[in-house]
Amino acid sequence: MTTPTLTPTPDIRLVALDMAGTTVADGGLVERAFDAAAGELGVEPGTPDHAEKLAHVRATMGESKISVFRHLFGTEALAQRANAAFERAYGELVGSGLIAPVPGAREAVGELTADGRTVVLTTGFARVTQDAILDALGWRGLVPLTLCPADAGGRGRPYPDMVLEAFLRTRAAEDMAQVAVVGDTSYDMLSGVRAGAGLVAGVRTGAHGDEAFRAAGATHVLDSVADLPALLRGAG
Incomplete structure (x- = not known):
């Protein structure tokens, strides 16, 4: 209403x-794609570091994803790596008919x-x-x-x-x-x-x-x- x-x-x-x-x-594909991106940069699921970064991703839904990764990983090179991995993973999920x-x-x-x-x-x-x-x-x-x-x-x-x-x-x-x-x-x-x-x-x-x-x-x-x-x- x-x-x-x-x-x-x-x-x-x-x-x-x-x-x-x-x-x-x-259906939560952003979080699944983030897991793929974080894994590529050595952030292991179940660790405090992963939980902290995932919390930030959830809190900043709607923000430009490259901006989110710049905050999470500190350097432009790491942010670009994470963003590329995220976009690739999200694209694959989308292509699988999950939206x-x-x-x-x-x-x-x-x-x-x-x-x-x-x-x-x-x-x-x-x-x-x-x-x-x-x-x-x-x-x-x-x-x-x-x-x-x-x-x-x-x-x-x-x-x-x-x-x-x-x-x-x-x-x-x-x-x-x-x-x-x-x-x-x-x-x-x-x-x-x-x-x-x-x-x-x-x-x-x-x-x-x-x-x-x-x-x-x-x-x-x-x-x-x-x-x-x-x-x-x-x-x-």
């Missing part, structure tokens, strides 16, 4: 939707588009992984633009860069008040707030919950992205 808000829903023309956890259900759309997500994108809104899919993964997900789901061409951190100068969430890049590239909105940002993590919320988006909504289908969303500045909390079209139609 949509959480009530005291502010009216703005006239949204551009919608930036996160992928894993928001429109894509990956699916969040129920109602594809239909929601269709409804948003039919209502005259432009939809962009964003991710904290590298382009190669994002493309693997799109291919696995048959989502090539579903939206006019997909963005990863490298497409926006290299900075992923919680920076606002991908949201701003979507605004500039699509020219679908006249100002940022007509932009909605939707995701399943506090980092999605922060990126939307920092970009000045008119609507910033957390969805309960992924990594974080209501408390984290509100602390990061969410204007709305939804059970699922499937609830978004109805929320935006209520604006008028």
